[in-house]
Structure formats: structure tokens, C-alpha cells
Amino acid sequence: MTGALFNIFIFPGVLFIAAFGLAAEYIDRKLCAMLQNRVGPPWFQPVADFIKLAAKEDVIPQHADSGVFKMMPIIAMTSIITAFVYIPMWSTQALFAFKGDLVVVLYLLTIPTLTYFLGGWYSRSVFSMIGAVRSVTQLFAYEIPLFLSILAPAMLADTWSLSGMSQYYNGHPWAILFNVVGFVIAIVSLMGKLEKVPFDIPEAETEIVAGAFTEYSGRLLALFRLAIDMELVIGASLLAAVFLPFGLHLGPWAGFGLYIVKVLFVIALVSLLRTVFARLRIDQMISFCWKVVAPIAFIQFIADLIIKGIHS
């Protein structure tokens, strides 16, 4: 019992993910700065931001629905942390596993986007409502490619469980190469989910101030930002678990180090792509996702189907 509580709250639970999230935010910002030929923030910047925001007063707009307004950051964080316990990190077995937990993880990772929508909608401010609507519109664009690209390797491994997939790929390392295209598509869709440039349309600073987060301030904003950082780490962990499942039998310490390297690799890719593109308009993004990204994800799916048919 205490073992489970330790796992959930300390490691690899809330505290570990929070710390890793803040470190990942630092690495993302520092890498972005170095790519833009700047110095960048010091290592304690995300912690300082969190403490500063948490020390300020929460201002809730008069017409906003105060209950929903306050619950949204907490629901976002909860769903993200719950998704984390099913992702295998440094061994083929995640903290908890059962058949079909891949679907549960994908479902839990959709909830944060809904919390951004609800938080923005119930803020009753014009900018928040536009940001909230854009958030959900963007959901329609990147969800299908993300699901397809993650379900393709699952289908090749013949199981809907993430731990089961890790075991399969650990036994057949060459099968990872079949999913490279899926990896590229998953990175693009992940950038849509995390709302990073070129897909940071729901939070376009120069158009709608801060999108769904416009009216948030103080502790609620600190929790929302922490939730976004955690989403970055967990999205990267999911991609590392699905597309880079090698070296999982090396034991706890080496496996942990390899896990950190894999997650940092994914985060570095996201940071690099963030610096070389401009922001797209929402209609351009939807047409791009549906005309280019989704067909390629579909092709990857069919390819894995064919390979599975040939193999068995």
C-alpha cells in the first residue's frame, strides 16, 4: 500500500513529473534561445515563474462561472498524471497495466484540451471564448493522425496494451524501423496537441492575447502552466514508449538514463521545429492536417497491416 502511494505521489508520480516538467520547460526554452542566437533563461526560471505566479492573487471575472473556473487546472493535472502511470518508461512493465490501456491513455490525454476549452468558455471573456473555440477546432485536426500513428505500431504488436507493445518490440527490435513514418507524423500531431508553433493557434499571443488562459491569474495560472509542462513530458514519454522501445531490458539505472535521453530527444525535436516555422491560421492548419498529415498516417497504418499479414 505504501509502495503504491509512494509510486503515485513521489516517484514516478506527482513530484517526479512536476520536477521533470519544470526541467523540460527549462530545456525547451534554453534550446530555443540557443537556436535563436540568444543567451536564454537561467536554470531556475520555470521554478521562479511558478513561485511568482503562485504568490499572486487569483482574480476571477465577475461573470465567470467560478466553480468551473477553479476546477479546470486541477482536472487537467489529474488526467495527465493518471495517464502517466500506464506508460512504460524504463522497463517493459508500466506502473499499472491491463489490456487496452493504450486507449485509456489516449483518452486521458484528450481531457486537458477539453479543460482548456471549458476554462476559456466559462471565463466569459471575448478573447477566452475565441481561444477556447480554436482549441476544440484544432482538436478535430490533429486527433485522427495522432491516433492512427499510435495505433499502427500497436496493431503490428498485436496488443492494445502499452506494456505489451514494449515487450513485443523489445523482443523484435528491427520492427521499430517500420514505424519511422509514424514517428514523424506523431511528432507533428504532438505539436498540435501541445499547442506549439506552428500550431499554437489557440494561444496566439498577438491575436487573442492569451486565448483560453486570458482571464487566469495567480495560483490557477501556475497550475495550468505546470499542467502544460507535464503534458509536454508525458506526450514525449508516450512517443518514446511507442516508437523508441529499445534497451528496456538493461535494468533500472541504465534503463532510467536511457528513458531520460529518449524523452529529451523528443523534446529537442519539438523545440527545433518550434523555431523554424511561423504560426499557421486555423483554416490552413485544418486543411494541412486533413490533406497531408492524415493520409500519411493512414498509409503507415495500411503498411503495418500489410507487414503484419506477411509476418504471420
Place this chain on the structure above:
Amino acid sequence: MPEREVKIPIGPQHPALKEPESFLITLRGEKITDMTVRLGYNHRGIEKACEQRTYIQDMYLVERVCGICSHSHSTCFIQAVEEIAGLEVPKRAIYIRTLIAELERIHSHLLWLGVAGHEIGFDTLLMYTWRDREAVMDILALLTGNRVNYGINTIGGVRRDITPDQIPQILTAIDTLEERTKYYVKVGTEEITLRERLSGVGKLSKEDAIHLGATGPTARASGVDRDTRRDDPYGAYGLLQFEVITDDHCDVYGRTLVRLGELMESYKLVRQILRQLPEGQIMVKAPRKISAGQAISRYEAPRGEDVHYVKANGTEKPERVKLRAPTLANVQVVAHMLKDGYLADTPIVIAAIDPCFSCTDRAVSIMDSNNGQAGTMDWPALRSYSIEWYRKQGTDFSELNRKFRILMESE
């Protein structure tokens, strides 16, 4: 089911705007159905302040109308004053003024590239162009003594000379910048997300550009071939070779190309000026009292055509100074360009006219809110109107009058 119409305020305070103006947009979904523009948030009473200072003091005041096009306003004003006074400015001074003008154009267009990149979410372009702009700022600090608000003009010439050891430094900086600008031209034409965001946005046909009075790169991108440097040469432009860049795209992408082309032309102009720089004095002595007369002076600022009118009446202080900045002419086309556009295009369309709202807010029209009639008021009428208004509000003037008397007696 028709979507509800929402009114969004872009401004006066908004992350997209660098200076306060009010654009009230009516949205249906993501499409803009209507837009109203309100100016005046930056009105500082500069024209009135000019009437109460001498010409030498006015020079510095007019220069501080705007930070980016400060030399434009200063030179335009000085040209008008020198024309009224009938001064013959030495050739070397004219060349130096033109050199600083072209350096200012370079710095302004690089700044615009960065700002446009920021408005469409391309922060990398912002960081890179502003890093390159530091080269120009350092050269300007070396030549004039300040990075903005150069203060190089004086009535009758310029205040500082260019020494021979500064010339190689200028040329090295120009060479570096030219290479970087060629790279930005490639990025602008080949980077697919930039093309997607800038093309087809903010369309302005040639007839509309002429009809609505657009000037500068905004008009030249719609094919209107007007440039004050060539049509009405001032400074040294009559003696220099350069091309006027026009484009037929009629949208924000065309304006980007026009400004990039003007950057390349500016580099050529700077090199020509440094080659042809004549020897001689840098200023002539100017009288303190300017004889009666009036003059209009036109200047091609980085944003468009800048017009100054000065009326002198034989004293040390001008009687009337009027400035018409280019943004005042260009801001009227914004509402036209954004009709049936997307909300996401609003920041880049506003940024594409290169707005400088500090320059813009000059004219004030007084409207009677009861019947919507517009009119003008002169200074005594405005003063008595405001005293009357406060009296109606119940303000007691006796305390104020007592303090005012004490203040006057202590001076």
C-alpha cells in the same frame, strides 16, 4: 444557424499593437464583418508646443515625434525652415544628411521585418533581424552620438562631420548586412509557412490605393509608382542613381518584397554617397529670427511620404507647424483591407502598413456628441469651454485660483 456577432477590441492595449490605437472588430466566427478605427490615443500637442519654442528648440522637439523615423521628421522640418530663410546649405552637409537618412531606412525596414515575423508567430525571424539591426545602430551611434533620435541636423547644415576612419567601418557593416538581407529574401520567398501567412492577405488594388491615399511601400506594393525621392528630389537624391521598387502582388507579401528590395537599394545608395562625398564645410550660420514666409517640405520616410508645413512670421518662434505623417494616410486603408478577412490576419495586416501611431496623432476633430456635428475650436474657445464644463460639475475655483496666484508670485 447564423453565428452570433462578437465585438472584439484590438486596442488600445493589445499585444499585437506596439502603440495604442483602437480597432473595434465585429466578428462572425473567425470572419470579420465590420471594423471601426479610432485614433488619437497618442496625441501629445506637439504642433502647439512647437509654436512656443524657438526654431532650434523645435528641431529637437520635432525629432522626437517618433523614435524610428526621427531623422525624417527632423530633416523635413529643417528643409522647410531653410527654404523660408533662403539658406544655401553646403553640399557636404546635404550628403551627410542623406547618408543618415538611408541608414535610418535600413534600420527601420529591418525592424519592420522583425515585427512582422513576431506578429505571425515567427519569433526566430524577429531575433535574427534585430540582431543584424544592431550593426546599423552601432554605426549610427558612432556617427551621430546616439542610437535613436540622432540630432545630427541643425539649421544650416549638420552638427558632426564624418571622419575618414569611420568610412571603412560603415562599409564593412553594409557588406555584412547586404549578405544577411539576401538570406532574408530567400527565407521570405521560400519558407512555406511565411508564404502561407503573407500571401492573399490584406489585398489592396491599385485603384483603391490611389483613391484612399496610401503612400510608401503600402502603395508601391499595389503597383503605384510613387516615390518622393525620385519625383520631387530633395537632399542629394537628384545626384544619385537608384531604382524605385514596386510590386504587383497587392498584398502583404508584396509589401514584404518591396521593403526587402528597398533595403538592397539603400545599401547601394550608402556606397554611392560615401564614394561621392564632397569636401567642404558642414554648416552655414543661420539667423535666429527667420523672416516671414511659409514652406511645404516633402520627404520619403521609411513608411511613406512625410509632409511638413512651416509658417514663419519674422520672430524667433514659428507661427504654425503642421506635420502630416505617412501613417495617417495609411491607417485609413486598414479597414478596407480587413473587410472579409480573418481575425488571425488582423495583426499582420496592421503591421504591414508599418504603423507608427506616435507620428499619426495630429489632427483633432471636435464632435458634438448630441448631434454628431464636427467642428474646430481655437485656444480661447477651448479654454473657456473647459472652465465652463468644470464649473457645471461643481468644481470650486477659488482654491485653485489662490494656489495659482501663490505660484505666480513665487516665480
Place this chain on the structure above:
Amino acid sequence: MFRPGKMISQVLGSLFKKPATSKYPFVKKAMPKNFRGKLRFYPEKCIGCRMCMRDCPSGAITIRTVGEKKFEAEIDLAKCIYCGQCVDSCPKKALESTPEFELAQLDEGKLKVVFSAEPGNDTKTKT
């Protein structure tokens, strides 16, 4: 020809270059010698003609007579626009611009700088 991510080669190259920004205030950048920063007044050269006061656009400089042919100058750093017109107007070159530009203060009294008639006795006093 459209190339997505056109800037990627430059961006990756920046990883190996020195950053263009510097860690101010630990690393300071010097301005050129003739930068128009804070003014400096030489009382021994001043003849009290007050041309500087006449030409100052913002009324930042005040010359006061403190003795027989002795003058002191008070410069308000908040009003001064650092244009250097007083430097040009002075017939005896008693004023010059120094490259010092870090003049921000929390204490408003420190913004009025007095160059008193005994040279080497510059004080920052409240008036």
C-alpha cells in the same frame, strides 16, 4: 521553390556560435567616445552668458551666479534630453557630453546634479 523550414540550417548553426545577447549588468557594452550621455560642466570656463539656458529645448540647465564671475550649473537629469545643443551653443566650450548613460535613480533628489564653482566638488543635492 518552397522549402519548409528554410531557416533550419542557420538555426542549427547558431548552436555553435557565441550568443548575440550579453548578460547585462554583469557584462556591459561601452558606447563610442562621442556618445551623447550625461553632461559635464567646467565652471572655470563659464562666462555666464546663459546661451545654453536659452537654447535648451526642455529647460534642463540652470546657471546661477555664486560670486564675482563665478557660476555654477544645475542640470536636471530627468528633464535633459541629451541632445547636446548646449554643448554647441556655448561660446567657451564649458560644457561637454560624456558617454555615461546609466543614470537611472530611485531617489528623485539625486537627479539634479550641481556642478559647483570650485572644480572637483561636484555634488548631487536636492534643491
